[in-house]
Structure formats: structure tokens, C-alpha cells
Amino acid sequence: MNNAVEFHGISRRFGGVTAVDDVSFSIAAGETVALLGPSGCGKTTILRVIAGFERPDAGTVSIGGRNVTALKPYERNVGLLFQHYALFPHMTVAENIAYGLRHRGADKREIPDRVEAMLALVRLQGFGARRPHQLSGGQQQRVALARALATRPSLILLDEPLSALDAKLRQELRAELKQVLAAVNSTAMVVTHDQEEAMSLGERVFLMQSGRIVQVGTPSDVYGRPDTRFAADFMGRTNWIEAQVTRRETGFARATSRSGLSLMVPDCSSDAIDICVRPENIVLSAADAADPDGMANSAKGRILNVALLGATRQILVEMPGGQQLLVMQANRVGDGLDPGKAVRIGFPVAACITMPASNRAAPNASI
Amino acid sequence: MNGTAKRRSDQVLGGAMIAMLALVLAFLVTPLLVTCLLAFDARSFLGPLPPPALSLRWFEKLVSLDYVATGLATSLKIAVLTTVIDVLVGTAAAVALDRGSFRGRGLLMAAFLSPLIVPAVVIGFALLLFLSRIGIVDGFTRLLCGHVVITLPYVVRTVLASLTGRDRRLTEAALVLGATESQAFWTITLPLIRSGMVTGAVFAFAVSLDDVAVSMFLTDPTTYTLPVALVSNMRASFDLTIAAAAVLLMAVSALLILVLERFVGFDRLLGQGLFRS
Ligand SMILES: Nc1ncnc2c1ncn2[C@@H]1O[C@H](COP(=O)(O)OP(=O)(O)OP(=O)(O)O)[C@@H](O)[C@H]1O
Ligand SMILES: [Mg+2]
Numbered sequence: 001m002n003n004a005v006e007f008h009g010i011s012r013r014f015g016g017v018t019a020v021d022d023v024s025f026s027i028a029a030g031e032t033v034a035l036l037g038p039s040g041c042g043k044t045t046i047l048r049v050i051a052g053f054e055r056p057d058a059g060t061v062s063i064g065g066r067n068v069t070a071l072k073p074y075e076r077n078v079g080l081l082f083q084h085y086a087l088f089p090h091m092t093v094a095e096n097i098a099y100g101l102r103h104r105g106a107d108k109r110e111i112p113d114r115v116e117a118m119l120a121l122v123r124l125q126g127f128g129a130r131r132p133h134q135l136s137g138g139q140q141q142r143v144a145l146a147r148a149l150a151t152r153p154s155l156i157l158l159d160e161p162l163s164a165l166d167a168k169l170r171q172e173l174r175a176e177l178k179q180v181l182a183a184v185n186s187t188a189m190v191v192t193h194d195q196e197e198a199m200s201l202g203e204r205v206f207l208m209q210s211g212r213i214v215q216v217g218t219p220s221d222v223y224g225r226p227d228t229r230f231a232a233d234f235m236g237r238t239n240w241i242e243a244q245v246t247r248r249e250t251g252f253a254r255a256t257s258r259s260g261l262s263l264m265v266p267d268c269s270s271d272a273i274d275i276c277v278r279p280e281n282i283v284l285s286a287a288d289a290a291d292p293d294g295m296a297n298s299a300k301g302r303i304l305n306v307a308l309l310g311a312t313r314q315i316l317v318e319m320p321g322g323q324q325l326l327v328m329q330a331n332r333v334g335d336g337l338d339p340g341k342a343v344r345i346g347f348p349v350a351a352c353i354t355m356p357a358s359n360r361a362a363p364n365a366s367i
Numbered sequence: 368m369n370g371t372a373k374r375r376s377d378q379v380l381g382g383a384m385i386a387m388l389a390l391v392l393a394f395l396v397t398p399l400l401v402t403c404l405l406a407f408d409a410r411s412f413l414g415p416l417p418p419p420a421l422s423l424r425w426f427e428k429l430v431s432l433d434y435v436a437t438g439l440a441t442s443l444k445i446a447v448l449t450t451v452i453d454v455l456v457g458t459a460a461a462v463a464l465d466r467g468s469f470r471g472r473g474l475l476m477a478a479f480l481s482p483l484i485v486p487a488v489v490i491g492f493a494l495l496l497f498l499s500r501i502g503i504v505d506g507f508t509r510l511l512c513g514h515v516v517i518t519l520p521y522v523v524r525t526v527l528a529s530l531t532g533r534d535r536r537l538t539e540a541a542l543v544l545g546a547t548e549s550q551a552f553w554t555i556t557l558p559l560i561r562s563g564m565v566t567g568a569v570f571a572f573a574v575s576l577d578d579v580a581v582s583m584f585l586t587d588p589t590t591y592t593l594p595v596a597l598v599s600n601m602r603a604s605f606d607l608t609i610a611a612a613a614v615l616l617m618a619v620s621a622l623l624i625l626v627l628e629r630f631v632g633f634d635r636l637l638g639q640g641l642f643r644s
Contacts (some may be wrong), residue, residue: 050542052543053539072547073542073543074543074544074546074547077545078543079543080543081541082536082539083542084536086536086537086539086540087540088537088540088541089559090558090559099541099546099554100544100545103541103544103546103550104545146543151544151545195625251393313477
């Protein structure tokens with residue numbers, strides 16, 4: 001079977017800016033991929049190359065096994081949801097949805113039924129006669145989605161589909177979007193700069209940095225096994241511990257951090273390493289408790305401050321050598337985790353992601 | 368400053384604003400009213416107001432004058448032709464200016480809008496020199512050229528205002544939905560700019576009908592517009608036919624404004640887009 005989309009060495013430059021830099025990837029038919037990266041890293045440009053608005057300076061694009069590099073947008077059957085919806089203001093909702101059907105040569109008699117079906121899919125029955133400006137932001141977003149899906153494109157591209165909405169609506173529509181995409185069963189690429197969105201929508205995540213795709217993997221891969229400091233930082237909060245390997249044993253290595261903590265980490269090839277520990281993998285217990293089970297790494301520290309986030313708390317703990325560690329902890333009543341209190345932190349070997357210190361020099365995210 | 372003092376200062380400012388508005392309105396409307404009154408004055412000399420008796424004698428004289436009929440015919444022909452050319456050329460120019468990101472776009476924009484700033488006398492004189500240099504000496508063609516130059520900016524501006532960049536996004540949306548470039552133009556771009564085109568056309572028509580300064584340079588002994596004819600005649604012999612002509616022109620303007628209101632609505636007259644987005 002042919003891949004739904006294939007990029008071979010695509011580059012796109014604007015004057016002196018290389019927006020997309022020698023990018024290659026392929027997306028399997030029916031797959032949903034999240035394209036994730038900081039603002040200005042080239043995500044929209046990649047979508048525009050797929051849709052046919054930008055001609056790449058180098059490389060070829062194939063859709064469904066056909067080389068489409070030189071084809072006009074209307075010669076490819078791609079659905080595109082724009083960042084700002086781009087609904088036609090002078091047409092009703094129904095006319096907006098029917099626009100693609102009319103121009104892709106659908107049978108005239110079937111258009112009204114198809115429009116109704118699309119309205120039902122995005123739960124907007126009865127809104128067909130309204131104008132876009134008579135709808136809320138979330139409703140407009142759903143109309144845009146219905147319009148993009150109406151022609152049954154084999155490939156649907158969504159450019160930050162939820163970014164114009166407030167946080168609560170965003171979460172609702174994210175779940176809805178996932179359902180709709182599953183229902184139509186087409187290949188999809190969702191662009192976002194929100195890692196949560198990327199991980200919840202994408203079966204695979206393409207992580208981008210300054211025009212390049214720097215890591216590809218399932219959400220748990222990219223989150224749990226980042227290749228670079230950039231990837232680790234972009235996917236979520238992390239603690240960084242700079243350390244030196246002192247001894248290697250079977251399956252793990254012993255290391256000493258710059259601040260003097262002795263640690264057990266997974267075996268690694270280089271000596272100078274950066275250790276990444278996610279805040280939710282660190283466990284807090286009473287300072288005088290015995291070493292908790294399974295926590296190969298354990299030490300005493302003192303709580304510096306506590307930030308309440310609702311269901312969770314971010315607790316900053318200072319270790320004796322000056323190293324500070326961020327800990328994510330469920331917000332349980334009466335556990336007495338207050339600033340100034342002495343606590344014991346612990347995390348298992350598996351919670352440590354090591355990378356050679358030489359990775360540190362990698363270009364930083366341009367956020 | 369405490370609360371009441373703040374409020375007082377607001378009230379004073381509000382009062383001043385209303386007074387200013389009334390003053391401006393008076394300045395705008397009084398001359399029109401006086402002209403209307405004078406046009407119906409039965410006296411043969413310019414006497415004190417109000418006129419003791421009313422008559423239609425100035426209107427009768429106006430329609431009996433040969434040069435008025437000739438001038439009006441020329442004026443209308445020129446205004447209609449100018450408007451048609453403006454809408455075609457101006458719309459194309461505005462769409463190109465809105466879409467293009469080519470070098471010299473700013474310069475081109477300035478060039479298209481410059482006739483609004485350059486003094487009419489300069490435009491008229493320059494056109495006269497230029498047109499005779501390239502061999503256009505026919506009065507009608509000269510007037511048409513001149514009027515297109517001075518009225519084109521109105522169409523370019525109103526159409527540009529109705530485009531304001533969103534056209535490009537919407538056109539892309541149409542293309543990706545399967546429309547060709549020309550289908551996208553007819554179904555998306557044109558409906559979006561229709562109000563701008565109507566507004567610009569009405570402005571262009573009115574300005575063309577009304578122009579004296581540029582036309583003065585471009586007329587020839589047999590081809591002249593109504594305003595030019597009226598001004599020349601007023602210098603030769605002053606009487607109140609000019610007031611009658613003014614009343615007629617006012618009626619035409621009122622008609623145009625009515626048309627605008629029908630098609631576009633007053634609130635959009637100044638070139639906002641047709642739709643809230
Ligand atoms: N038409 C253009 N002309 C010049 N530069 C451009 C153009 N389009 C994009 N760029 C540049 O290319 C780079 C990538 O832009 P792109 O829009 O793809 O970023 P993005 O990842 O979508 O960012 P965001 O998350 O902010 O939408 C940016 O540096 C941008 O300034
Ligand atoms: Mg973007």
C-alpha cells in the first residue's frame with residue numbers, strides 16, 4: 001500500500017530564512033500525525049507545501065503514491081483547516097460546507113444531504129442557515145472542520161485547529177476532534193505548538209526545531225525517550241542534573257552530580273552526562289523515613305516553595321549541594337508539604353534519561 | 368481630582384463637542400440653504416434675503432442656454448465613461464496591490480493614491496503638457512484622461528479597504544476546496560469587494576461631475592464640462608442661473624447618496640468591509 005504522504009528532502013527558503021530544511025518523512029494511510037514545534041519552526045510551511053500553496057525549493061512531495069510537487073492546490077484532494085478558519089463571510093454555514101462539494105464535481109442532488117450529514121458530524125444541526133459571524137469561536141471551528149471534511153479528502157491537514165479557543169473549550173473540542181477524525185478514518189496531520197495537544201491527538205509525533213524534524217515517535221517515546229535536550233524540554237517540565245559517570249556495573253552506572261549527589265542511572269556510553277528526570281517521577285516522603293522501595297536514588301532535601309495548580313502541586317526542593325529539583329505531586333489534603341519542611345526525595349533508575357553532555361550545545365528552541 | 372470634578376470635566380468636554388458639531392453643521396448647511404433660496408429668487412439682481420417673491424425664471428434661463436445643455440451632455444458622458452474605466456482598472460489594481468508582495472509595491476500604492484494629494488492645478492497643467500506632447504489634442508479624450516487620473520484613487524482605496532488582506536486567505540481556502548483561481552475570484556473575491564466597488568464608483572462619478580480645476584486645463588472651445596461652462600459664464604455675466612445649476616447638481620448628489628445607501632448603507636460608506644469577520 002502506498003503511503004498517504006511522502007516528503008523527500010523538502011526545503012523551502014524565504015529570502016535568507018530557511019523555513020523548512022531538508023525534511024523527509026512518510027505518513028501511513030489512515031494515520032494521525034501531530035507536527036509539533038515552537039513558533040516559527042516551519043510547521044505551517046510544511047502544511048502549505050503539502051496543500052500546494054508553496055512550491056518547495058528542493059525535494060518532492062507525493063500524496064497517495066502520486067508525485068504532486070508541481071500540481072495546483074485544486075488538483076490535489078486535500079482538506080485543510082486553517083489556523084483562523086477562513087470561513088467565507090458572505091455565505092451561510094451550509095453554503096460554506098457545500099463549496100468544496102460544488103467545486104469537486106459532486107452530484108448536485110446529493111449536496112444537501114451531504115451538508116446535513118456533515119452538520120450532524122460536528123453537532124451543528126440547524127445552524128445551516130446562519131452566517132459565520134453569528135457563530136461562536138468553537139462553532140466556527142467546527143464549521144471549518146465540516147467544510148474541510150465534506151469532500152472526503154484522503155488527507156486532512158489541520159493548522160493549530162484549537163489555538164484560537166479558550167482553555168476549557170479547547171479540551172472539549174480536542175476530544176471531539178479526535179472522535180471526528182476517527183469517524184472519517186482519513187489520514188490526518190495536526191499542527192500544534194502545544195505538546196499536550198500533540199500527544200493526545202497524534203498516533204505519532206513529529207517534533208520540529210528550526211526547519212528540521214528532530215525526532216519522530218509515538219507520544220510516549222518522544223516524551224519518555226527524548227533524543228535531545230530540546231526534545232526533553234519541549235515535551236514537558238524536566239529537571240536537569242549534570243553528572244560524571246564514576247563506575248559502570250551490569251545494567252546501570254554510578255554517577256556523581258556536580259553538586260555532589262551520588263546517583264544510579266541507566267548504562268550509558270559517555271562519561272560526562274546530563275540526566276533528565278521528569279517531575280512526576282520523583283516521590284516525596286518524610287525526611288526520617290527509610291529509603292523508599294525501588295527508589296535507587298534517594299536523598300534528603302528541603303522544600304523551597306509550593307505552587308498549587310489545582311489537582312497537582314509543583315514543589316521545588318533544594319538538595320544539600322544546591323541542586324534544585326521540581327517535583328509534581330498530587331494535591332492531597334493534610335500531607336504537610338509546606339515550604340521549609342525537610343523531605344526525602346526518591347526516584348528509580350528508570351526515571352533517569354541520560355544524554356551525553358555534548359548534546360547541550362545543540363541549538364536552542366527559538367521560542 | 369475627585370469623582371465629581373472628573374465627571375464635570377467630561378460634561379464640559381461633551382458640551383463643547385456638541386457646540387462644535389453644531390457650528391460645523393451650520394457652516395456646511397447654511398450656504399446650501401441660501402443657494403436654494405436664491406435659485407428661486409424672482410429679482411433680477413442680488414438683493415437682501417429673504418427674496419420678496421419666488422419664481423422659476425433662473426431655471427428657465429438655465430435650460431434655455433445652449434452651453435448648459437452641451438456642457439451637461441459632455442459632463443455626463445465623461446462621468447459615466449470615467450466611472451466604468453475606474454471600476455475596471457481600479458479594481459484590478461487594488462486586487463493586485465493587495466495580493467502582491469512584489470518589490471516596489473509601496474511605491475505603486477503611493478502612485479495610485481497620489482492624485483488625492485497633488486494639487487489639481489499641477490495635475491491639470493502636467494496632463495495638458497504631456498497629452499499634447501504625445502499627440503492627444505482632442506478635448507474629449509483629454510478630459511477623459513484627466514478625470515480617470517483624479518478619480519481612480521477613490522476606487523483603488525475603497526476596494527483596497529474592502530480587501531484588507533483577508534481575501535488572500537479566503538482565496539486559498541477556496542483553492543484547496545477545489546476551485547480554480549478564476550472560480551475563486553468570481554465566488555469569493557468579487558462578492559467581498561462589491562461594496563467597495565459601488566462606493567468607489569459613486570465617489571468617482573460625483574468627483575468627475577463636479578471637477579473644475581483639472582477640467583479647466585483640458586477643455587477645448589467646443590468640448591467643455593458643465594462646471595467649467597458655468598464658471599466661465601459666471602465670470603462673463605453674473606446672475607442667478609448659477610444658483611439654479613447648483614440646486615440641480617445638489618439634486619444629483621442627493622440621488623447618488625440615496626443609491627449608496629441602498630447598496631451599501633451609510634455606515635459602510637467610508638470603506639469598511641461589507642462583513643464583520
Ligand atoms: N511568506 C513568507 N515570507 C517570508 N518568510 C516567511 C514566509 N512564511 C514563513 N516565513 C518564515 O518562515 C519561518 C517558518 O514559518 P512558519 O509559518 O512555517 O512557522 P510556524 O511553525 O507555523 O509558526 P507558528 O507556530 O507561529 O504558526 C518563519 O521564520 C517565518 O518568518
Ligand atoms: Mg503556523
